[in-house]
Amino acid sequence: xxxVIQSPRHLIKEKRETATxxxxxxxxxxxxxxxxxxPGQDPQFLISFYEKMQSDKGSIPDRFSAQQFSDYHSxxxxxxxxxxxxxxxxxxxxxxxxRAETQYFGPGTRLLVL
Amino acid sequence: xxxxxxxQPEMSVQEAETVxxxxxxxxxENNYYLFWYKQPPSRQMILVIRQEAYKQQNATENxxxxxxxxxxxxxxxxxxxxxxxxxxxxxxxxxxxxSGGGADGLTFGKGTHLIIQP
Numbered sequence: 001x002x003x004v005i006q007s008p009r010h011l012i013k014e015k016r017e018t019a020t021x022x023x024x025x026x027x028x029x030x031x032x033x034x035x036x037x038x039p040g041q042d043p044q045f046l047i048s049f050y051e052k053m054q055s056d057k058g059s060i061p062d063r064f065s066a067q068q069f070s071d072y073h074s075x076x077x078x079x080x081x082x083x084x085x086x087x088x089x090x091x092x093x094x095x096x097x098x099r100a101e102t103q104y105f106g107p108g109t110r111l112l113v114l
Numbered sequence: 115x116x117x118x119x120x121x122q123p124e125m126s127v128q129e130a131e132t133v134x135x136x137x138x139x140x141x142x143e144n145n146y147y148l149f150w151y152k153q154p155p156s157r158q159m160i161l162v163i164r165q166e167a168y169k170q171q172n173a174t175e176n177x178x179x180x181x182x183x184x185x186x187x188x189x190x191x192x193x194x195x196x197x198x199x200x201x202x203x204x205x206x207x208x209x210x211x212x213s214g215g216g217a218d219g220l221t222f223g224k225g226t227h228l229i230i231q232p
Contacts, residue, residue, distance in 0.1 A: 031217040042205055043159070045219030055217040088157060094217065101147045101209060103220060105159035 002026050004106030006091050012112045013081050021076040021109045023091030031055070032074040033103055034066060035090040043090060049074060081113045116141045116208050120223035127196055128231050134181075135191045135226045137206030145211035148182065148189045149220070154202040162204070165189065167211075193228075201230045 005024040013019050025032050031050045035043040036059075045058035049068035060066075063081075068074045078085060088110050092103040117140045127133045139148070150162040165173045165182050172180050177197075181190045193200055204227075207220040 033217065033219055035219075037157075042222040042224050043220070045221070048217040048219055050217040055212075056219050058219050090159060092159075101211070102149075102161065102164055103209075104161065105151075107158055 004091055004093050004104055006089075006106040006109050008109060009107065010110045010112075012114065014114055015081060015083065017081050017113075019078045019081060019111060021078070021089055021091075021111075023074045023076070023093075023106060025072050025074070025091075025093030026095075026104060029093035029095050029104075030072055031094045032068055032072070033092040033094075034060075034074070034076050035092065035105075037088045037090065037108075038084075039087070046076070078111075083113050086111060086113045116143070116146075116210065116221045118206050118208050118221050118223035120204075120206055120226050122226045123224070124227040124229070126229040126231060129196060129198060131196050132192065132194050133196055133228065135193075135204050135206075135228065137189045137191070137223055139187050139189065139206075139208050141187070141208065141210070143210045145213075147209045147211065148180075149207040149209070150178070150180070150191045151205045151207060151222075152200075152202045153205065153225070154199075159205075163191065196230050198230050198232060201228060203227050 033048040034046040037043040046060040048056045052068045066076045088108045092105045146167045148165045152160045163175045177194045203225045206223040
């Protein structure tokens, strides 16, 4: 079965640089979520999109922005990177109908800021 | 705002034993969903089981079952016949129901590290 695809899987950046993470949801899933998981921490919800509109907002820093495109893929843009942004970033998607509340997670993008 | 509490940072049991992981939550919502996710050393987040708050019947998925007590705001996970592959971090998560068709984020507990000993 198709899963959520995230790219890149690993990313190394310097402080103050920018990064763009991409997420391709499971086919026929129209909802995308972004989470940040620091070392030894639980995942923290950042932001979600439903039908290409921002739906819910969590603890996303002002330096981060995200959008969902017409093909339902999503991108998380991170600027002025800080050491504390080093984390595992998950994208999740949920279906249009049926168990629409169930989120299926991608493998994550490991971001290291030096 | 919702909070999710997992009071057991780590548990260890022998293979084939039954183990129960605890989770309590606090919310003023009446309609919501509860989940258990498993995160093995690969760090992939894998859905284990889900429960709708409006359903009184406890969810079951093969060796995994929950004990959902809505009045007590408790949602424990029972793993029967535990296997070595069950070794992982287990997160309890809450999501409120969005009647407007939106997409609310999950609130996670701090997790329980479950170790299955051979």
